[in-house]
Amino acid sequence: MQLVDVHCHLESELYDGKLDEIIRDAQKAGIIKLVTSSVIPEEWEKSRCIADSYDAVEYAIGIHPWYVHEKHIAKIDDLVAHTSRGAIAIGEIGLDKKILTPPIDIQLRLFIHQLIVAKELNLPIIMHCRGAFNELFACIKQVGVPAAGGIVHSFSGNLEIAAELIKHGLSFSMGGVLTYRNSKKRHEVLRFIYPDHFMLETDSPDIPPVEAKNKLHTPANILYNLRAAAEILGVPEEKIAEATTNNAINLFKFNSLRDSANCTVNT
Helix, strand or coil, rough: EEEEEECCCCHHHHHCCHHHHHHHHHHHCCCEEEEEEEECCHHHHHHHHHHHCCEEEEEEEEECCCCCCCCHHHHHHHHHHHHCCCCCEEEEEEEEEECCCCCCHHHHHHHHHHHHHHHHHCEEEEEEEEHHHHHHCCCCCCCCCCCEEEEEEECCCCHHHHHHHHCCCCCEEEEEHHCCCCHHHHHHHHHHCCCCCCECCCCCCCCCCHHHHCCCHHHHHHHHHHHHHHHHCCHHHHHHHHHHHHHHHHCCCCCHHHCCCCCCCCC
């Protein structure tokens, strides 16, 4: 099986000095590409350096809603400049009303700015959204979505929200949450988005699977997420691996993998 982890955070200090082993373990698990996403401007250069150091890694740059600040408005021009150095997506960006700070107004300002950049450059977006789907749809109505599409990672919405997002050319990724096999809503959503709009992620080192929650969470744990998806869907792991890898290759334009991946890619 060949897998793609479409969302992780290799920039984390928890991984400092361990990346050689972490990438090696990921490849042993069948991962042929990892997309690492920065969360603050101070990480953008680190993201690029990691991707430059490992052929299996690509990177996205953005400002996460948990960390946005007024001072980041001035960084939007830097965001544009950094994308020319090899970033394949804008992320992790988004909205979160489950937190008290930063306030939603500054989240909205930074999200809209980053969405505009992604649309102008036609780069895929990697989005975080909790409790703010109404606001998310308002932003999409105002700005639009890049033709290149994007994903809502660790998707927590319902069927109606998923259907509306698909209309806008967006897909979804899920990871460790799949291993908590106690959500009827999540199971319904997964069955709805699979196979055409579903991808696998780990969000490592965050949201570890149940089977590894007391250990350092790394991309190799994607196998637990794959197993959980297979159990929920009643579909062999190999078929899910093929579908999700196809989707990731198409979304992120991993052209070098089209021939090497053991799957049929729809273009």
